[in-house]
Amino acid sequence: MKTKYILVLIIIGFLITIIGTLFKIQHWPYGFELYLTGTLFKLIFGIALIYKILTYKKFQDFLNS
Numbered sequence: 001m002k003t004k005y006i007l008v009l010i011i012i013g014f015l016i017t018i019i020g021t022l023f024k025i026q027h028w029p030y031g032f033e034l035y036l037t038g039t040l041f042k043l044i045f046g047i048a049l050i051y052k053i054l055t056y057k058k059f060q061d062f063l064n065s
Contacts, residue, residue, distance in 0.1 A: 006049045013041030 020034030 001048065001052075003049070003052060006045050006052065009045045010042055010049065013038045013045065016041060 015038070016034055017038030020031050020036070020038055023029075023031030023034055025031075
């Protein structure tokens with residue numbers, strides 16, 4: 001998976017987490033589920049990004065890969 005796609009998925013995770021937090025503040029349904037989903041997105045794709053950084057040989061063109 002390309003690095004830019006991983007970064008986009010992490011940003012989507014942040015957005016889902018923010019929306020879930022707003023739902024929890026307003027006491028609307030599915031707030032916790034959205035918050036949990038966003039956090040899992042960030043966790044999974046954050047680990048994937050760290051793995052990609054650690055296993056990449058040429059760090060100069062890392063974001064262009």
